[in-house]
Every structure is written in structure tokens, then in C-alpha cells.
Amino acid sequence: MGFLLRRGLAALLLVFAVASGALLLAQLAPGDYAAQFGKTPAQIAADRHRLGLDRPFGQQYAAWLKRSLTLDLGESFQYDQPVAALVRARAANTAVLAVTALIVATAVGIPWGVVTGSRNGAIARMLRALSLLVLSVPPLISSLALLTIAARTGWFPVSGMGGPRHLVVPTLALALPIAAMLERLQSQSIGDALDRPSTTAARARGIPESRVIWRHGWRQSLAPVLAVYGVIVGSLFSGSFAVEIVTSWPGLGLLMQQALMTRDTNLVAGCAVAGAAFLAAGILASDIMLAVTDPRMGIESMS
Amino acid sequence: MKLLAGFVLIVLLAPAIAPYEPGRQFPGYQYAPPMPPRLLDAERVHAPFAYALHAVDPIERRYAEDRSRRVNSFAGDAPWFLLGSDAFGRDVLSRVLIGARLSLGIALLSTLFALILGAGIGAAAAHAGGWIDALLMRLADFVIVLPGIYVVLALRGALPLVLSTSQVFAAMVAVLSLVGWPTVARGVRGILIIERQSEYAEAARAVGASAWRLIGRHLLPATRGFLSAQATLLVPAFVMAEATLSFVGLGFAPPTPSWGAMLHDAGAVQIAADAPWLLAPAGAVVLTVFLVHASADRSEPSSAPIFRNQVL
Numbered sequence: 009m010g011f012l013l014r015r016g017l018a019a020l021l022l023v024f025a026v027a028s029g030a031l032l033l034a035q036l037a038p039g040d041y042a043a044q045f046g047k048t049p050a051q052i053a054a055d056r057h058r059l060g061l062d063r064p065f066g067q068q069y070a071a072w073l074k075r076s077l078t079l080d081l082g083e084s085f086q087y088d089q090p091v092a093a094l095v096r097a098r099a100a101n102t103a104v105l106a107v108t109a110l111i112v113a114t115a116v117g118i119p120w121g122v123v124t125g126s127r128n129g130a131i132a133r134m135l136r137a138l139s140l141l142v143l144s145v146p147p148l149i150s151s152l153a154l155l156t157i158a159a160r161t162g163w164f165p166v167s168g169m170g171g172p173r174h175l176v177v178p179t180l181a182l183a184l185p186i187a188a189m190l191e192r193l194q195s196q197s198i199g200d201a202l203d204r205p206s207t208t209a210a211r212a213r214g215i216p217e218s219r220v221i222w223r224h225g226w227r228q229s230l231a232p233v234l235a236v237y238g239v240i241v242g243s244l245f246s247g248s249f250a251v252e253i254v255t256s257w258p259g260l261g262l263l264m265q266q267a268l269m270t271r272d273t274n275l276v277a278g279c280a281v282a283g284a285a286f287l288a289a290g291i292l293a294s295d296i297m298l299a300v301t302d303p304r305m306g307i308e309s310m311s
Numbered sequence: 312m313k314l315l316a317g318f319v320l321i322v323l324l325a326p327a328i329a330p331y332e333p334g335r336q337f338p339g340y341q342y343a344p345p346m347p348p349r350l351l352d353a354e355r356v357h358a359p360f361a362y363a364l365h366a367v368d369p370i371e372r373r374y375a376e377d378r379s380r381r382v383n384s385f386a387g388d389a390p391w392f393l394l395g396s397d398a399f400g401r402d403v404l405s406r407v408l409i410g411a412r413l414s415l416g417i418a419l420l421s422t423l424f425a426l427i428l429g430a431g432i433g434a435a436a437a438h439a440g441g442w443i444d445a446l447l448m449r450l451a452d453f454v455i456v457l458p459g460i461y462v463v464l465a466l467r468g469a470l471p472l473v474l475s476t477s478q479v480f481a482a483m484v485a486v487l488s489l490v491g492w493p494t495v496a497r498g499v500r501g502i503l504i505i506e507r508q509s510e511y512a513e514a515a516r517a518v519g520a521s522a523w524r525l526i527g528r529h530l531l532p533a534t535r536g537f538l539s540a541q542a543t544l545l546v547p548a549f550v551m552a553e554a555t556l557s558f559v560g561l562g563f564a565p566p567t568p569s570w571g572a573m574l575h576d577a578g579a580v581q582i583a584a585d586a587p588w589l590l591a592p593a594g595a596v597v598l599t600v601f602l603v604h605a606s607a608d609r610s611e612p613s614s615a616p617i618f619r620n621q622v623l
Contacts, residue, residue, distance in 0.1 A: 022453075029465070034469070141601060144597050144604055146555070148574070152583065153590070153593065156587050242456065242457070245458040276465075283458070287456070
């Protein structure tokens with residue numbers, strides 16, 4: 009259990025460091041929330057005092073830390089609501105988008121990679137070229153392109169949140185580049201696995217080729233693919249930022265952008281905490297998955 | 312490397328290739344569709360030409376080809392929009408070409424600085440060892456694990472919102488290099504630690520080379536292959552980062568033609584649906600990234616291109 013404890017501590021440290029960094033950067037930014045409106049200097053000073061922005065940064069930071077230990081992330085200046093509630097609602101939206109996209113990316117990318125890695129016909133070559141192309145389309149552009157298609161054809165709603173049909177455009181935009189990434193990795197990994205002597209032995213025993221590929225080769229090729237899921241959580245986040253803004257999906261990315269633009273310090277830090285927590289959880293989950301699937305990487309040896 | 316040199320050439324030559332001034336507005340030609348070059352008319356083959364456009368419905372911005380009038384060059388009275396025109400009647404092609412200066416320029420310069428910064432920090436860590444090494448590498452790990460675009464966003468958010476074009480350029484280069492260095496530093500450190508045990512390093516030390524001369528003259532050249540591989544990761548990531556930042560309004564402001572700023576103009580749903588040619592800069596981004604991926608794939612097929620998009 010030393011492994012889990014150490015990884016858990018590292019995750020907490022990540023959340024703490026990200027939140028502190030976000031607070032510091034928001035502090036360094038010129039101007040603050042109170043000074044943004046056409047108000048008299050007296051009103052600005054009063055607002056600063058009310059929001060606690062007139063105290064030195066060290067005090068503000070200490071107060072924030074003390075509150076956040078009790079899971080109280082303060083009030084958002086612009087929404088006049090507790091940050092925790094706001095962030096929770098928006099983070100749930102991002103999670104829906106990210107998890108759906110991850111499932112779609114896995115369902116598309118893994119079989120895609122197994123095909124391109126184990127065959128060498130014209131179709132496999134075409135699929136390989138296609139993945140290189142898809143890999144070159146960042147989520148910002150895939151979402152713009154899908155949005156344009158959806159708007160011209162009217163097949164799917166183009167923005168906002170609603171029923172499952174609203175999920176199609178943002179999910180695909182987010183999932184496609186990640187599917188291509190998984191394809192590249194799975195392709196290479198299964199290629200390596202099929203070169204191993206154990207595969208030759210399986211073929212020699214007369215096991216049909218498709219079974220060799222899907223049962224023997226695939227299972228051996230899983231470890232490097234699973235290892236990358238920790239990193240994918242990061243790119244899901246980066247990607248969902250662009251996708252949320254293009255498709256007006258009310259998630260964490262959109263909230264963070266608004267908070268940054270309006271210098272809503274508490275909200276920036278709250279978003280950073282939520283994002284870092286997601287990230288840490290994703291990395292932790294991927295570590296555990298890896299330790300469980302690969303017997304050589306016993307949980308004890310992975311620290 | 313040839314490809315990167317080609318990008319530099321585009322950056323330098325863009326004003327000469329662009330058919331029109333990027334800011335020139337043609338009154339009465341708002342949202343004009345692309346005018347593809349033709350070689351054939353009813354009778355015979357001609358030099359490339361296009362039919363002039365005339366507005367069928369000036370309010371709805373619908374245009375039709377006027378078969379009686381031809382456009383033969385970019386110098387004539389009637390404009391020739393190879394990729395259509397935007398909301399102000401500006402030539403999209405010219406703006407994409409001039410936009411390449413900013414978008415590719417930022418990507419190339421930031422890559423250069425990220426490589427220099429990364430190599431410097433990596434060399435310092437390898438040389439110093441001990442707690443300095445540990446500290447620098449933990450810092451690198453920390454930056455690597457964060458989703459890059461948020462770090463860029465937060466760093467950019469710490470700067471004033473309204474900046475002049477050259478200030479935005481400098482700010483973006485600074486912010487992107489600050490996000491790009493860690494993978495470079497890790498790799499350089501690793502290579503230096505292995506290389507300094509080799510015999511040629513031993514020989515250099517034996518003839519009395521100082522530590523910095525050993526690193527600068529003998530060891531760093533060994534990282535050249537790694538650095539050029541890193542460059543093929545960083546350039547596409549930075550092109551995408553510029554596009555994203557300008558798209559969300561934290562990069563270049565609208566009249567400036569960068570790819571991201573142009574996408575910002577095209578980004579409203581109805582505009583992109585009615586005038587899809589305004590997405591031309593998206594095509595430019597994809598083409599750039601694809602060319603870099605494809606060339607890197609050919610030159611070193613063994614290195615997996617998976618982490619290409621992972622930098623940011």
C-alpha cells in the first residue's frame with residue numbers, strides 16, 4: 009500500500025501546487041476585479057475592501073489556504089455564488105464530455121491500431137495515412153469543421169447543452185485526435201508484440217491468425233497503451249478547452265476563460281483546483297490500471 | 312530541417328507572394344465566394360482567368376458569376392479572390408499568407424527559445440547534479456504533467472489584456488517557450504549524463520578542458536539529433552497554441568491577420584456555415600502540422616509520433 013499512499017500524496021501536492029500557482033498568477037495580473045467598472049475611486053476602494061483585495065498577497069493566500077482546507081473555495085466575484093458550487097456544476101459537464109470522448113476514442117482508436125499494426129494491405133495503409141491526417145487536426149479545428157458541417161446539414165444541434173444529440177459534435181471533435189493518438193500507439197505496440205517468439209509459437213500450434221492477433225498479440229500489447237492513458241487525461245483537458253469554447257459547452261474550460269478575463273481570482277483558483285484534481289485522479293487511475301494488468305509491474309515495485 | 316527552412320522562407324516572402332494588401336477592403340464584395348481559376352471557356356483554352364462576380368442580392372450577400380466579364384490578373388479593377396473574401400471584403404488568401412508570418416514566426420521563434428532554454432537547463436542540471444538537478448527535474452515533471460494550454464492561458468492571463476501586435480508577438484513567444492522547455496531539458500540532461508562517460512569526453516577532460524568547454528564544445532553537439540526531433544514536436548504544437556489563444560481572444564486582436572485571429576472572425580456558427588471559405592486558416596494550420604508530422608515520420612520512422620500533440 010506504500011505505492012498508493014505515495015501516489016496519493018503526489019496527487020495532493022499537484023493540486024496544491026496548481027492552485028497556488030493559479031492564485032499567484034492571478035495576483036500578478038494587472039488590474040483586479042473591483043477596478044473593472046466605471047466606478048468612482050471610493051467605490052473601487054470599498055469593493056476592494058469588501059472582497060479582501062486590499063490586503064497583502066501573503067494574507068490573502070493564507071486566508072484562501074485556510075478556507076480551502078475545509079473545502080470552502082470562497083465566493084465568485086462575478087456570480088456572487090460559492091465557487092465550489094459553480095465549479096462542481098461546470099466540472100460535471102466537462103466530465104461528461106471528457107468521459108464520453110474517452111470512451112469513443114478508445115472504441116475507435118484501439119481496433120483501428122490493431123488493424124493497422126497487424127496487416128499490411130491497401131486498406132491498412134489507407135487507415136494509417138488517415139490517422140496521420142487526423143493527428144494533424146487539433147481539437148480547435150476539428151470542432152470548427154464539425155460545427156460547420158452540422159450547421160450546413162442541420163443533422164445535429166451546434167451549440168450548448170441539451171439531450172444526447174448535443175453531445176455528438178463536441179464529443180467527436182474531442183475524441184478524433186485522441187483516437188488517432190491511440191491508433192499510433194496501439195499499432196506500434198501490437199506490431200512489436202506480434203514479432204515476439206510467443207506469437208510464432210502460437211501460430212505454430214495452428215491457432216487461427218485472427219485469434220493470434222486479438223487474443224495473444226493484443227493482450228501483450230496492452231501495457232504501453234494503458235500507460236499513455238495518464239497522459240491522455242491531460243490532452244483531454246487541453247482539448248476540451250478549445251471544444252467547449254467553440255461549441256459553447258458550459259464546462260470548466262469556458263468558466264476558467266471567463267474567470268481569467270474578468271480577474272475573478274477565487275474562481276480562477278477554484279477552476280485550477282478542480283482541473284488539477286481531475287488530472288491527478290486520471291494519472292492515479294492509469295497507474296493503478298497499469299499495475300493491475302502487467303504482472304511484471306507489481307504494485308510494490310512501482311514506487 | 313528542409314521543411315523548417317521552407318517555413319522560414321514563407322515567413323520572409325509572404326508580403327511578396329500575397330496578391331493584395333491584407334487590410335485592403337473591396338467595397339461591395341463582402342463575403343464573396345472563392346473564384347477558382349479557369350483555363351477553358353466555351354471555345355478554347357486561355358491563360359488562367361476567372362469570371363468576375365456581381366452581387367445578385369447585395370443584402371443577403373449572394374453573388375453570381377458574370378460570364379461577360381473576366382478577371383485576368385490581380386492588378387485589374389475587379390478583384391480576384393482565389394479563396395473568397397471576408398466580412399470587410401478583404402482577400403482571404405492574402406490574409407492567410409500574411410497570417411503565416413505571425414503564426415509560423417511565433418512557432419519557429421518559440422521553438423528556438425524553448426530549445427535553447429531546455430538545453431541550458433538540461434546541461435545545468437546534468438553538470439550540477441545533487442539537489443539542483445533533482446529540483447530542476449521535478450520542476451520539469453510538474454510542467455510536463457499540466458495540460459499545456461491552461462498553463463499558456465494562465466501565463467497569458469497574467470499579462471495586460473490589450474497589447475499591441477508586436478507586444479502580443481513577444482508575449483506569446485515568451486509564454487510558449489516557458490511551456491516548451493521541460494521535455495527538451497529532460498532529454499538533454501539524459502544524453503549529457505551518458506555522453507560524459509564516453510571516451511571522447513574522457514580525452515577532452517584529460518587535456519584539461521573546463522567543465523563548460525566540455526559541455527559546450529564536446530557534449531552538446533551529441534544532442535543535435537534529439538533537438539531536431541524535439542523541434543518537429545514543438546513547431547506544430549505552437550502553431551496550434553497560437554491559433555487557440557487568438558481564437559479565444561487572448562492573442563492577436565481582430566484586424567491583425569494571424570491564423571487564430573482569422574478563425575476567431577469565422578468562429579460564429581452562422582458565419583462558418585454560410586461562408587466556409589473563411590475557415591481557410593484552419594486548412595493552413597492542418598497543412599503545416601501534417602507536413603511536419605509526415606516529414607518527421609519519414610526521417611525517423613522508429614520514433615513514435617504519438618506524443619506529437621502531447622507537448623501542449
